[in-house]
């Protein structure tokens with residue numbers, strides 16, 4: 001089955017009992033048991049719920065894994081995966097990883113003596129040099145955000161396997177429609193399903209997929225023991241969102257291409273970050289492991305333009321955190337997603353004050369371009 005069809009008919013397709021073409025919403029906390037130790041597959045909804053199970057089976061199939069798990073947020077999914085490790089274990093982490101992932105390791109798991117080290121995972125030799133006895137996993141995100149650094153998933157997975165480590169990939173930005181890390185050798189895939197999978201900025205959800213039964217049993221135990229599960233209603237919304245992922249993504253990407261053409265010709269923009277137009281080495285690796293470049297772009301405004309005025313003057317594109325919804329969202333990494341990083345480190349990383357991140361929506365591209373043109377005309381200071 002092709003992925004476009006799998007998104008609609010994969011996993012548990014409809015309801016075998018009634019013929020309903022959509023998975024029913026099972027709003028129940030518990031289930032009648034027919035006798036001692038005799039239940040019908042469900043006992044309590046933290047442990048298992050048919051609507052959540054439908055999205056869990058679907059994401060496992062889409063990512064080519066053995067089992068999927070639904071969590072109340074992307075961070076709850078990441079947290080559950082971190083709980084696979086124990087005190088004094090160490091995780092190597094992409095240096096540009098999502099800030100919340102860094103924060104949970106730095107401020108929460110550190111208290112439990114789980115160690116981490118930030119590494120430029122685009123440099124395989126550097127990663128290899130960091131593997132010591134205590135390292136148990138390599139956690140990567142590719143492309144990263146907002147600077148779109150690329151990590152070779154196949155290369156990292158091979159290196160990890162050689163040393164008996166797990167490879168964990170946050171696949172939020174690409175989704176299984178564009179990139180399937182388990183097929184490239186990864187052990188665990190994570191999603192903030194809040195983003196493209198949900199697709200409508202109306203839910204918070206996280207998903208994890210594992211590539212073997214042993215990890216599946218351990219992660220299910222953690223999911224049930226710690227309880228950060230995805231609610232039946234959000235599971236149902238998420239299934240609904242996933243069904244249109246392919247058409248949304250195609251339109252997101254088409255708009256992104258047209259917007260990049262516009263930005264490239266505009267003197268107000270001095271640099272654009274997007275997989276596919278980054279440096280040659282990154283392009284080559286990204287094109288090998290992902291179908292397309294996605295729909296997240298970052299760009300730097302020329303100093304003659306005031307970034308705050310630009311953002312305030314947009315009428316259609318919304319200044320907001322988050323990404324991956326049908327509506328275009330824009331953000332200012334230096335004061336929003338990366339505000340916690342000291343300015344000098346930010347500057348070193350390339351997160352300058354006039355860097356803008358845009359999650360390109362599926363509106364009519366001419367309206368998006370007009371909005372940006374108008375805002376640029378107001379933001380010009382000299």
Ligand SMILES: Cc1ncc(COP(=O)(O)O)c(C=O)c1O
Pocket residue numbers: 073074075076098100141170172173191192193194204205206322
């Ligand atoms: C790449 C990435 N991973 C994980 C998360 C966390 O997901 P959530 O906000 O659903 O907890 C985010 C949120 O922005 C993200 O961008």
